[in-house]
Amino acid sequence: xxxxxxxxxxxxxxxxxxxxxxxxxxxxxxxxxxxxxxxxxxxxxxxxxxxxxxxxxxxxxxxxxxxxxxxxxxxxxxxxxxxxxxxxxxxxxxxxxxxxxxxxxxxxxxxxxxxxxxxxxxxxxxxxxxxxxxxxxxxx
Numbered sequence: 001x002x003x004x005x006x007x008x009x010x011x012x013x014x015x016x017x018x019x020x021x022x023x024x025x026x027x028x029x030x031x032x033x034x035x036x037x038x039x040x041x042x043x044x045x046x047x048x049x050x051x052x053x054x055x056x057x058x059x060x061x062x063x064x065x066x067x068x069x070x071x072x073x074x075x076x077x078x079x080x081x082x083x084x085x086x087x088x089x090x091x092x093x094x095x096x097x098x099x100x101x102x103x104x105x106x107x108x109x110x111x112x113x114x115x116x117x118x119x120x121x122x123x124x125x126x127x128x129x130x131x132x133x134x135x136x137x138x139x140x
Contacts, residue, residue, distance in 0.1 A: 001073050010066035014128055017058040021050055030054035049136045056125040063124025064117050071116065072109035075100065 021030040032051050050058065079096045091099075100108040134140075 003070075005073070006066045006070035009069040010062050010124065013065040014058060014062035017061055018050065021054050021058060022047070049132060052129070055129045055132055058125075059128030060121040060125035062128060063120045066124070067116055067120045068110075068113065071113050075109050075111065 021027070030050050031054075032049050049055065076093055076096050079100065080091065080093065083091065104111070
């Protein structure tokens with residue numbers, strides 16, 4: 001259940017951050033001015049790639065937004081794995097969610113998120129950088 005919002009939010013936030021970085025106000029700093037202008041193919045909107053640093057920032061931020069949106073599912077999953085059986089009875093997602101809420105409130109669903117950012121930001125920055133560059137060089 002956590003993968004669906006994670007993947008959706010990561011691509012959505014990546015595209016939104018790209019659009020922001022391509023805005024006329026900051027595009028002269030973020031868009032790679034030395035890259036050749038791609039040709040439009042099959043009604044696809046051809047775009048010049050962002051600079052390396054801008055692309056890495058966009059990917060890292062997208063990863064952080066996606067991690068934040070899906071992290072409660074990760075916390076619930078971990079709690080179910082660690083303590084999912086009580087006196088021979090399986091404890092379901094609803095019970096675990098209520099238990100987390102009663103013990104720690106809203107913040108209980110985000111325990112450990114900051115350390116996850118240290119892992120996810122460079123990983124997603126690199127992944128989206130490679131993804132965007134491959135799309136550009138393959139003309140997709």
